[in-house]
Amino acid sequence: xxxxxxxxxxxxxxxxxxxxxxxxxxxxxxxxxxxxxxxxxxxxxxxxxxxxxxxxxxxxxxxxxxxxxxxxxxxxxxxxxxxxxxxxxxxxxxxxxxxxxxxxxxxxxxxxxxxxxxxxxxxxxxxxxxxxxxxxxxxxxxxxxxxxxxxxxxxxxxxxxxxxxxxxxxxxxxxxxxxxxxxxxxxxxxxxxxxxx
Amino acid sequence: xxxxxxxxxxxxxxxxxxxxxxxxxxxxxxxxxxxxxxxxxxxxxxxxxxxxxxxxxxxxxxxxxxxxxxxxxxxxxxxxxxxxxxxxxxxxxxxxxxxxxxxxxxxxxxxxxxxxxxxxxxxxxxxxxxxxxxxxxxxxxxxxxxxxxxxxxxxxxxxxxxxxxxxxxxxxxxxxxxxxxxxxxxxxxxxxxxxxxxxxxxxxxxxxxxxxxxxxxxxxxxxxxxxxxxxxxxxxxxxxxxxxxxxxxxxxxxxxxxxxxxxxxxxxxxxxxxxxxxxxxxxxxxxxxxxxxxxxxxxxxxxxxxxxxxxxxxxxxxxxxxxxxxxxxxxxxxxxxxxxxxxxxxxxxxxxxxxxxxxxxxxxxxxxxxxxxxxxxxxxxxxxxxxxxxxxxxxxxxxxxxxxxxxxxxxxxxxx
Numbered sequence: 336x337x338x339x340x341x342x343x344x345x346x347x348x349x350x351x352x353x354x355x356x357x358x359x360x361x362x363x364x365x366x367x368x369x370x371x372x373x374x375x376x377x378x379x380x381x382x383x384x385x386x387x388x389x390x391x392x393x394x395x396x397x398x399x400x401x402x403x404x405x406x407x408x409x410x411x412x413x414x415x416x417x418x419x420x421x422x423x424x425x426x427x428x429x430x431x432x433x434x435x436x437x438x439x440x441x442x443x444x445x446x447x448x449x450x451x452x453x454x455x456x457x458x459x460x461x462x463x464x465x466x467x468x469x470x471x472x473x474x475x476x477x478x479x480x481x482x483x484x485x486x487x488x489x490x491x492x493x494x495x496x497x498x499x500x501x502x503x504x505x506x507x508x509x510x511x512x513x514x515x516x517x518x519x520x521x522x523x524x525x526x527x528x529x530x531x532x
Numbered sequence: 533x534x535x536x537x538x539x540x541x542x543x544x545x546x547x548x549x550x551x552x553x554x555x556x557x558x559x560x561x562x563x564x565x566x567x568x569x570x571x572x573x574x575x576x577x578x579x580x581x582x583x584x585x586x587x588x589x590x591x592x593x594x595x596x597x598x599x600x601x602x603x604x605x606x607x608x609x610x611x612x613x614x615x616x617x618x619x620x621x622x623x624x625x626x627x628x629x630x631x632x633x634x635x636x637x638x639x640x641x642x643x644x645x646x647x648x649x650x651x652x653x654x655x656x657x658x659x660x661x662x663x664x665x666x667x668x669x670x671x672x673x674x675x676x677x678x679x680x681x682x683x684x685x686x687x688x689x690x691x692x693x694x695x696x697x698x699x700x701x702x703x704x705x706x707x708x709x710x711x712x713x714x715x716x717x718x719x720x721x722x723x724x725x726x727x728x729x730x731x732x733x734x735x736x737x738x739x740x741x742x743x744x745x746x747x748x749x750x751x752x753x754x755x756x757x758x759x760x761x762x763x764x765x766x767x768x769x770x771x772x773x774x775x776x777x778x779x780x781x782x783x784x785x786x787x788x789x790x791x792x793x794x795x796x797x798x799x800x801x802x803x804x805x806x807x808x809x810x811x812x813x814x815x816x817x818x819x820x821x822x823x824x825x826x827x828x829x830x831x832x833x834x835x836x837x838x839x840x841x842x843x844x845x846x847x848x849x850x851x852x853x854x855x856x857x858x859x860x861x862x863x864x865x866x867x868x869x870x871x872x873x874x875x876x877x878x879x880x881x882x883x884x885x886x887x888x889x890x891x892x893x894x895x896x897x898x899x900x901x902x903x904x905x906x907x908x909x910x911x912x913x914x915x916x917x918x919x920x921x922x923x924x925x926x927x928x929x930x931x932x933x934x935x936x937x938x939x940x941x942x943x944x945x946x947x948x
Contacts, residue, residue, distance in 0.1 A: 368573055376568030381558030386566050393568065394576045401577050469550055488551055490558030515551060526550060 358412040358501055364401045371417055372397070374499060375424045381489030382428055392431060396423040414501025421482045421499075429474055465525045472521050476514055483510040608675035609647055611720045620647070623710055624702035631767060632804025635691040635699075636677055642687050645677045645707045651697030652773060657689045669694075669773070678707075678721050694776060694804060695767040753855040753865070754813040757820050760871040761787060764846035764884055766805030775842040782835055783807065783845065790827030791820070801862050806847075808871075810856050810863050817853055817899060818907045824849065825893065825910045829935045832890040848884060850874035852896040870896060873928065877921040880932050887937035894919075900931040 361367035375396060379389035400407050400423055410416045473484055479500075486496045493511070497504045519526045612620065624647070629635060635646060638657060648670060655668040655676075667689065670676050676691055702710070711718045763779055765771075771779070787807055788795050799810040811820055828847070836844045852874065854867025874880070874894045884892045895904060895916075905913045916931040938946075 364577060365574055368577065369570060372570050372573055373568040377562050377565075380565040381562045384557075384561050389565070390569050390572065394573045397573045397577055398580055401580060484551065488554035488558055490555055490560075490562045511551075515549065518550070 358414050360410055360413050360416055364404055367416060368397050371420050375420050378421055378486060378489045379424050392424060392427045396427045399423050412501055418482050418500050422478060425485050468522060469525055472518055480510045480514050483507055484514040487511060607673040608720060608724060609673035616714050616717060620710060623706040624700040627699055627701050629693045629697045631693050631695045633693045636687045638687050638690045640687050642677060642704060644701050644703050645675060647675050647700045648672055649698045652694040653697060654692050654694055655689045679725055753857050755853055756813050756856040757811040757817045757853050758856060758867045758871050759809040760850045760875050762806040762848045762875050764848060771842045778843045779845055786828060786831040790823050799863060817903045821903060822910055829891050836890060846884060846890055848875050848892045850894045851899060853899055873923045873926040874921055874930050876923045877919060877930060879919040883934060887934055889934035889937040891935040892932060894930050894932040897929040
C-alpha cells in the first residue's frame with residue numbers, strides 16, 4: 336500500500352496549474368493493470384473491507400476492461416482510463432452485492448466497525464439498510480462525481496483523487512460538495528442519522 | 533475553504549457526515565490491507581486471452597467459453613492404480629445413461645459420485661437470474677459430483693449427458709469408505725476440486741451463453757401444441773465434440789428464431805440432441821406449423837452450406853397437440869410421449885436417411901386432418917405421406933413431409 340499522502344501534499348499541489356500535465360494513455364491492458372491495479376485494489380478494499388473480495392472485484396474489472404479495450408484504449412489520457420478503471424470497479428462491487436447471499440450485508444459494515452459494535456442485531460440491521468440506501472444513491476450520481484465520491488469514501492484524500500483523475504483539487508472539492516448536496520437532499524433521514532453517529 | 537481540509541481536522545465529530553465516516557473507515561482499512569495481487573489479475577486476463585485465441589482457431593464466437601482441456605491430473609480414473617480401480621469397481625455399479633439424461637440435478641441431495649468411463653457430459657448451473665448456463669464439460673475418466681459428496685449435501689450444478697454415457701456410480705457412503713482405505717486418492721480428489729475451483733473462477737470472467745431451458749410455465753392439462761426435435765445421428769463418430777456443440781447451439785438458435793414471435797411464452801427443455809417445446813394453448817397450431825416450416829428449411833440450408841460435414845444438421849421434427857401438465861421436473865402428458873414415439877417412427881427415420889432430407893416433419897393424424905388439411909399452407913397437404921408408427925406398444929397413424937429430399941436418381945448416381 337502506498338504511503339498515504341497527508342494534508343501537506345494537498346497544499347503542495349500547485350492549484351494555479353489548471354491544465355493537467357501531459358498524460359499519455361496506456362497502450363495495452365497489461366501495462367494499465369500493472370500501473371493502476373493497486374489503485375483499483377485500494378478502492379475496492381476500502382469499500383468492501385475484505386482482501387479476497389477486493390482481489391476478485393479487481394480481477395473481474397480487469398477482464399471487463401480487456402473485453403472493452405476498444406473503448407478503454409481509445410481514451411485520450413491515462414487519467415480518463417483511470418477513471419474508467421474506478422467506474423468499472425464500482426460496477427463490479429454493485430454486481431457483487433446483487434448476489435442473493437450478499438444482499439443481507441453491504442460494503443463498509445463489518446461487525447467490528449466501532450459505531451456498530453454496541454448495537455444489537457436489529458439496530459445493526461437497520462444500519463445496514465440505511466447504508467445500502469446510501470450506496471445505491473452514490474451509485475446513481477453522474478459518472479465523474481461518482482468516481483470522486485467513491486474514491487473519497489474508500490479513504491482517498493482530495494489531493495490524491497485530483498491526481499488520480501487528472502483534475503484540479505478545486506474540481507474535486509466541487510464534486511464532493513455537490514455530491515454531498517445531492518445525497519443530503521435525496522436521503523435526508525440517513526444523512527441526519529450518520530451526522531450524529 | 534473548510535471543505536478542503538480532511539475531515540479528521542474538522543474539529544468536532546458532529547461536523548462529520550455519512551461520507552466522512554465512510555472515508556475514515558476506508559482509510560483505516562486500506563492502511564492495513566494486504567496489497568494488490570498483480571500476478572493473479574494479469575493471469576486471469578492471460579487465460580481469457582488464450583481462451584479467446586482457442587475459440588478463434590476453432591471458429592467459435594469469443595463470448596462462448598472455450599472447452600477446457602482436460603489436464604492429466606483431472607483424469608481421476610487414469611490417476612488411480614490398478615488395485616485402486618479394482619477396489620473402486622467393487623464398491624460401484626456400472627450404469628449406462630441415454631443422451632439427454634440428467635445425471636445430477638442442482639439442489640438435489642448428493643447421494644452418489646460418478647466416474648465417466650465413456651461419453652461426454654455437460655455441467656450447467658442456474659444463475660440468480662434463473663438462466664442456466666454451461667460451465668464445464670466432463671468426459672471419460674473424470675469424476676463427477678465429488679464436491680457435493682465431500683463437502684455439502686446438495687448438488688451445486690446439473691450434469692447432463694450429451695451422448696450415451698457409460699459410468700461407474702458409487703454411493704457417497706461407499707465413496708467415503710473408499711477414500712478411507714486409499715488416503716492418497718483423497719489427495720487426487722482434492723487437487724481436482726482445487727483445479728475445478730480455479731476453472732470456475734475463470735468462468736466468471738468468460739461469460740458462458742445461456743443454455744437450453746425455458747421459463748417454467750404452468751400447464752394444467754390445457755391442449756398445447758408440443759414440438760420435439762431431434763438431430764439425425766447426433767452421436768455419430770463422424771462428429772467431434774466441437775461439432776456437437778455447434779449443432780446444439782445452432783438447433784436451439786434456429787428453433788428460437790423460427791418461433792421468435794411466440795418464443796417468450798413457450799416452455800422448452802433441452803433433450804441433448806434436440807429440444808422439446810410446449811407452446812401455450814392460446815397460439816394456434818397452424819401458426820406454429822407456419823413459423824417452423826417457413827423458417828427452418830432455409831435456416832438448415834444456410835447452416836449446411838456453411839459448416840463442415842461433421843457439423844451439418846438433418847433435423848427431424850414431431851408435432852402433436854394434447855393436454856400437457858407441468859410439474860417441478862418439467863412437463864408431462866400423453867402428447868409428450870406421442871411426439872417422442874412419432875419422432876422415432878421407423879419409416880420416418882428410414883425416409884430421412886435414404887432421401888437425405890435436411891428437414892423432416894411428422895405430425896399426428898389429428899393434426900394432419902384438422903390443421904394441415906384445412907389450412908393447406910405453407911406446405912401442400914398432398915406433400916405429406918401417411919405412415920404407421922409402431923414404437924414401443926404405441927400404434928399411431930401419422931403423416932410425414934420431407935424437405936429438400938434428394939431424388940432417387942441422384943442418390944442412385946451417388947451410390948454408383
